[in-house]
Amino acid sequence: MRPRLSALRLTHHTLISCGLATLLASCAAAGTGASTHGTQPALPRNIILMIGDGMGFHQVSAYRQFADNPATPALEATVFDDLLIGSLATRPFGEADQITDSAAGATAYSCGIKTRNGAIGVGTDGKPCVTLLEYAKQRGKRTGVVVTSQITHATPASFFAHAGSRKQISEIAGQLVGLPASLQLDVAFGGGSADFTAEALSTLQNGGMQVINDRKALAALKRTPAIAMFAAQGLPKAIDRDANVPSLAEMTDKALTLLRSEPKGFFLMVEGSQIDWASHANDIVGTVSEMQDFAAAIQVARRFAAEQPDTLIVITADHETGGLALGRDKKGYWHTALLRQVRASAAGMAARVVAGADAVATLESWSPIRADVADKQTLQQAGRDGDKLEDAFAAIVSRHSLTGWTTTGHTGADVPLYAVGPGSDALRGHHDNSWLGQQLLRWLQVN
Amino acid sequence: MRPRLSALRLTHHTLISCGLATLLASCAAAGTGASTHGTQPALPRNIILMIGDGMGFHQVSAYRQFADNPATPALEATVFDDLLIGSLATRPFGEADQITDSAAGATAYSCGIKTRNGAIGVGTDGKPCVTLLEYAKQRGKRTGVVVTSQITHATPASFFAHAGSRKQISEIAGQLVGLPASLQLDVAFGGGSADFTAEALSTLQNGGMQVINDRKALAALKRTPAIAMFAAQGLPKAIDRDANVPSLAEMTDKALTLLRSEPKGFFLMVEGSQIDWASHANDIVGTVSEMQDFAAAIQVARRFAAEQPDTLIVITADHETGGLALGRDKKGYWHTALLRQVRASAAGMAARVVAGADAVATLESWSPIRADVADKQTLQQAGRDGDKLEDAFAAIVSRHSLTGWTTTGHTGADVPLYAVGPGSDALRGHHDNSWLGQQLLRWLQVN
Numbered sequence: 048m049r050p051r052l053s054a055l056r057l058t059h060h061t062l063i064s065c066g067l068a069t070l071l072a073s074c075a076a077a078g079t080g081a082s083t084h085g086t087q088p089a090l091p092r093n094i095i096l097m098i099g100d101g102m103g104f105h106q107v108s109a110y111r112q113f114a115d116n117p118a119t120p121a122l123e124a125t126v127f128d129d130l131l132i133g134s135l136a137t138r139p140f141g142e143a144d145q146i147t148d149s150a151a152g153a154t155a156y157s158c159g160i161k162t163r164n165g166a167i168g169v170g171t172d173g174k175p176c177v178t179l180l181e182y183a184k185q186r187g188k189r190t191g192v193v194v195t196s197q198i199t200h201a202t203p204a205s206f207f208a209h210a211g212s213r214k215q216i217s218e219i220a221g222q223l224v225g226l227p228a229s230l231q232l233d234v235a236f237g238g239g240s241a242d243f244t245a246e247a248l249s250t251l252q253n254g255g256m257q258v259i260n261d262r263k264a265l266a267a268l269k270r271t272p273a274i275a276m277f278a279a280q281g282l283p284k285a286i287d288r289d290a291n292v293p294s295l296a297e298m299t300d301k302a303l304t305l306l307r308s309e310p311k312g313f314f315l316m317v318e319g320s321q322i323d324w325a326s327h328a329n330d331i332v333g334t335v336s337e338m339q340d341f342a343a344a345i346q347v348a349r350r351f352a353a354e355q356p357d358t359l360i361v362i363t364a365d366h367e368t369g370g371l372a373l374g375r376d377k378k379g380y381w382h383t384a385l386l387r388q389v390r391a392s393a394a395g396m397a398a399r400v401v402a403g404a405d406a407v408a409t410l411e412s413w414s415p416i417r418a419d420v421a422d423k424q425t426l427q428q429a430g431r432d433g434d435k436l437e438d439a440f441a442a443i444v445s446r447h448s449l450t451g452w453t454t455t456g457h458t459g460a461d462v463p464l465y466a467v468g469p470g471s472d473a474l475r476g477h478h479d480n481s482w483l484g485q486q487l488l489r490w491l492q493v494n
Numbered sequence: 495m496r497p498r499l500s501a502l503r504l505t506h507h508t509l510i511s512c513g514l515a516t517l518l519a520s521c522a523a524a525g526t527g528a529s530t531h532g533t534q535p536a537l538p539r540n541i542i543l544m545i546g547d548g549m550g551f552h553q554v555s556a557y558r559q560f561a562d563n564p565a566t567p568a569l570e571a572t573v574f575d576d577l578l579i580g581s582l583a584t585r586p587f588g589e590a591d592q593i594t595d596s597a598a599g600a601t602a603y604s605c606g607i608k609t610r611n612g613a614i615g616v617g618t619d620g621k622p623c624v625t626l627l628e629y630a631k632q633r634g635k636r637t638g639v640v641v642t643s644q645i646t647h648a649t650p651a652s653f654f655a656h657a658g659s660r661k662q663i664s665e666i667a668g669q670l671v672g673l674p675a676s677l678q679l680d681v682a683f684g685g686g687s688a689d690f691t692a693e694a695l696s697t698l699q700n701g702g703m704q705v706i707n708d709r710k711a712l713a714a715l716k717r718t719p720a721i722a723m724f725a726a727q728g729l730p731k732a733i734d735r736d737a738n739v740p741s742l743a744e745m746t747d748k749a750l751t752l753l754r755s756e757p758k759g760f761f762l763m764v765e766g767s768q769i770d771w772a773s774h775a776n777d778i779v780g781t782v783s784e785m786q787d788f789a790a791a792i793q794v795a796r797r798f799a800a801e802q803p804d805t806l807i808v809i810t811a812d813h814e815t816g817g818l819a820l821g822r823d824k825k826g827y828w829h830t831a832l833l834r835q836v837r838a839s840a841a842g843m844a845a846r847v848v849a850g851a852d853a854v855a856t857l858e859s860w861s862p863i864r865a866d867v868a869d870k871q872t873l874q875q876a877g878r879d880g881d882k883l884e885d886a887f888a889a890i891v892s893r894h895s896l897t898g899w900t901t902t903g904h905t906g907a908d909v910p911l912y913a914v915g916p917g918s919d920a921l922r923g924h925h926d927n928s929w930l931g932q933q934l935l936r937w938l939q940v941n
Contacts, residue, residue, distance in 0.1 A: 104551040108907040128924035133578050136569050144827045370898040372817025374905035380591045381906045451817040453898025458821035459828045460555040477575035
């Protein structure tokens with residue numbers, strides 16, 4: 048199929064003021080800082096869509112300050128910085144005042160449509176919409192999802208499944224197992240082994256799918272298709288992981304290595320799933336360390352794209368979580384130095400207390416904070432309840448670092464949009480989230 | 495003087511991957527959506543720098559939802575949207591964990607340097623730095639500042655004065671009065687007549703400066719130089735203004751009309767000063783209505799630039815204020831419909847109560863909120879104290895609209911960067927705030 052120029056031309060004003068060839072070669076190269084100007088292909092063969100769940104502009108600002116080298120006066124650039132090209136609005140279908148959830152947010156990208164909160168790859172009529180993964184398969188491309196949540200969680204599920212509610216986990220797992228060979232995922236890496244019965248895993252293996260569950264097996268993996276689940280539910284948070292659990296970067300690297308040999312290219316969705324979870328818990332150390340895990344995966348994708356210049360990388364979020372602010376209570380500081388010295392997430396500290404450790408001793412051995420009267424009271428009130436302890440540790444670190452939060456839910460702010468590679472210039476500016484999905488679908492239709 | 499290409503080439507990677515002529519003509523035209531592709535000049539003759547004081551990404555998101563037409567399913571685009579090109583970090587000179595104030599934030603733009611909080615147009619050594627306005631004057635351009643704060647306030651002062659502290663108001667006013675003819679401001683519109691003695695105003699008039707203080711005189715103004723102050727301190731908030739006070743858009747329009755005749759061009763700084771003040775008060779209606787006032791001024795500037803394509807418009811902020819979030823308390827909504835029905839700022843409602851009105855009756859007649867027990871208690875506790883009443887009205891509207899705030903001070907988040915016109919493509923991506931000032935200085939040096 049030849050590129051449908053008419054469809055492309057209508058999508059963005061830059062396509063009107065600048066001919067297609069100019070846009071996708073010289074303009075795109077100039078705008079994205081790609082080093083391949085003159086040789087960059089016009090349309091992407093490979094698309095890597097990277098979603099930082101819950102990653103608002105403030106999560107990115109927080110990560111930049113956290114990742115800064117304090118030995119230099121400059122605030123060092125991050126892997127995000129030179130790729131910033133715009134922002135996306137995230138409102139779901141329905142009441143104008145509603146804030147999106149991850150299901151409607153992911154379906155806006157996977158199908159290019161506005162749908163109701165909770166909907167997984169289905170429209171407002173409850174009918175399945177064609178996803179980017181399905182389009183890619185139809186075009187002979189390989190596909191995959193790489194996440195740190197369960198593989199059946201709302202964001203990845205919206206790319207391969209169709210369900211009226213994100214809560215239909217066994218339905219979503221069943222759909223993955225039952226995918227016809229023509230739509231089978233080539234790679235699916237993450238957590239969530241508890242969502243699949245032994246029978247389901249046998250069915251997958253009988254169909255030719257390799258099923259693995261440890262880091263060594265991931266390293267040894269040589270061919271597709273493969274599903275890898277490194278935890279019963281979500282992976283441990285990056286800062287709490289042991290040597291048996293791979294990083295998002297490691298999983299992304301393996302996925303790209305396996306997918307790259309396909310001449311027709313691939314579509315890969317990579318999610319930093321737990322930026323959202325940590326921000327839901329108002330856990331700033333969990334948030335910035337999950338951002339770091341996501342950033343390392345972006346670095347892997349960028350190295351790949353530098354070698355394979357027909358690769359488009361798009362990085363965005365589904366919504367902001369937590370109402371995170373780098374400052375609170377009229378203080379003129381946000382204490383990143385303290386955050387760099389905390390060595391466990393709030394959930395990680397809570398798990399230690401649930402396992403028998405003393406709460407104050409845990410706080411003081413895993414962070415530089417010396418518990419004051421208020422901290423001790425906060426911890427005492429949480430008792431041995433894991434969720435309450437997570438909230439307590441998160442609140443203590445936020446108070447000492449002067450980190451502000453307004454909610455343990457989502458907020459309605461625009462989210463950042465980053466991109467590099469062929470086509471990225473056409474994504475510039477502010478758009479609706481569903482517009483991005485539509486644009487990616489168009490590229491899958493023509494290349 | 496000819497363009498110093500070597501200096502320009504070093505400033506941004508796009509300048510390396512794309513020759514200068516290509517960049518500033520075809521690439522810039524494509525990226526910014528300018529309709530003048532092919533005819534756009536290479537470098538800006540006129541520069542309009544527009545600063546939304548306290549305008550973080552969340553203030554822009556809030557304004558978009560506030561300005562949305564609820565009769566249509568789409569979230570309408572704003573004047574900001576197609577101009578989004580990047581973001582700026584805002585940290586001041588000093589401790590790595592510190593959050594900037596408006597003086598250091600404005601001096602980063604006016605002089606292109608990092609300085610300490612409170613410093614007005616001086617470096618960390620206390621010595622004056624050369625400002626954009628001074629450079630522009632040296633190049634034969636006209637200059638001006640248009641604000642809704644006092645003209646002597648931190649942001650505008652950092653462009654024409656040099657003082658160790660923003661609190662040295664009489665020193666700053668004295669410097670404005672004593673500017674040599676070669677550095678005199680051509681237009682200075684805003685508030686703050688209380689900062690100038692009768693003697694100071696006489697000195698200005700004897701030097702040829704027109705001094706005006708009402709909207710009709712502004713409309714009748716035919717030539718420069720002119721200073722206009724429409725209030726003793728800051729202007730009333732946009733939503734509270736009467737017919738005697740011009741809007742920021744009206745002042746901007748007059749300034750552009752007066753400056754446009756100069757063949758060598760001009761540098762104009764326009765500030766939406768009170769986005770910050772409203773966010774300091776955690777007043778969401780004040781914040782979005784000040785955003786609307788700023789957006790209308792941007793519309794005026796864009797219309798001007800469409801007629802004068804050698805005009806560069808750069809829009810940004812000095813910092814975020816308030817830790818604003820579009821959501822709180824784990825609710826899945828942010829109630830913009832309510833905000834659209836509030837007809838006064840929190841300060842405006844407070845002033846009515848101080849003048850004798852009943853607090854509950856004021857809330858209920860200027861907003862759609864029916865006071866509940868908690869609201870009545872909040873208002874009662876504020877008594878007749880203007881500041882406490884402002885806080886009380888702001889808190890009540892935030893509670894009912896589900897608006898979150900983390901501080902009555904500033905926060906450390908990155909701020910958005912918007913631009914259109916010649917050179918705008920070289921500003922793409924994420925940068926330090928002082929980098930933007932340096933870039934604008936370079937353009938004033940070469941054109």
